[in-house]
Amino acid sequence: MSEQKNNWLEQAKGAIFDLDGVIVDTAKYHYLAWKWLASELGFDFTEKDNERLKGVSRMRSLDILLEVGGITLDEARKEELAAQKNQLYVDYISKIDENELLPGAKAYMLGLKERGVKISLGSASKNAGLILDKLGITELFDAIVDGTKVAKAKPDPEVFLLAAQELGLSAAECVVYEDALAGIEAAHAAGMKAVGIGEAHNLPDADMLVDGLHQLV
Ligand code: BG6
Ligand code: MG
Numbered sequence: 001m002s003e004q005k006n007n008w009l010e011q012a013k014g015a016i017f018d019l020d021g022v023i024v025d026t027a028k029y030h031y032l033a034w035k036w037l038a039s040e041l042g043f044d045f046t047e048k049d050n051e052r053l054k055g056v057s058r059m060r061s062l063d064i065l066l067e068v069g070g071i072t073l074d075e076a077r078k079e080e081l082a083a084q085k086n087q088l089y090v091d092y093i094s095k096i097d098e099n100e101l102l103p104g105a106k107a108y109m110l111g112l113k114e115r116g117v118k119i120s121l122g123s124a125s126k127n128a129g130l131i132l133d134k135l136g137i138t139e140l141f142d143a144i145v146d147g148t149k150v151a152k153a154k155p156d157p158e159v160f161l162l163a164a165q166e167l168g169l170s171a172a173e174c175v176v177y178e179d180a181l182a183g184i185e186a187a188h189a190a191g192m193k194a195v196g197i198g199e200a201h202n203l204p205d206a207d208m209l210v211d212g213l214h215q216l217v
Helices: 007-011 027-041 047-051 058-069 075-093 105-114 128-135 158-167 181-190
Strands: 014-017 118-122 143-145 174-178 193-197 208-210
Touching: 007 193, 014 105, 014 158, 027 047, 027 058, 027 075, 047 058, 058 075, 075 128, 105 118, 118 158, 128 143, 143 158, 158 174, 158 181, 174 181, 181 193
Parallel strands: 014 118, 014 174, 118 143, 174 193, 193 208
Antiparallel strands: none
16 A cells, blocks of 8 residues: 555544455355345345445345345334344354455554554444454454444444544544445545445445555555
């Protein structure tokens, strides 16, 4: 990382990381679990459809999936299906270890810590605690804000505003790292700059774009 480094990135006092698709390659397990559920319901769910689910809460993800399949269900049945999807997802993530950390993620966070930058998680996932534990990186975080702590899902800024608050920083002092469109929107709604992890066509509004955190190390 060198010439494309931006001032706002160097000056940030807080770094707020999304989890799935930024620190760890769990996005593929979410996709596999949703794809399985769609096939149980009798339709195909493509990777393109799946982009709409990134960063989105579990129940909102199910609503989008059912919309793709043209299916309407009552709340009780939706709760059942979301629980089934989550069970399959938890089966997958119960087996992960530090090898599933995305390239450069740990090295980048360690570098930030050396520079005195505070680090928070800012994830929609209710499984974040289990995942961080499996990866052995819980201790790297000064604050952990996940789906168990927030009421409103991204693109609402709640998760990032709470993360900044827990770090004792203002929104403007924090930078967000996100792989989801809804996450970039949430960062901007919070008044934070956002580093997009992924491809420009999926993240057109990111303030800076990289393929992965390895590019910033
Ligand atoms: C986000 C993922 O991090 O967490 C979404 O990008 C997922 O795809 C959301 O739906 C909720 O995760 P969980 O683990 O609570 O079902
Ligand atoms: Mg993500």
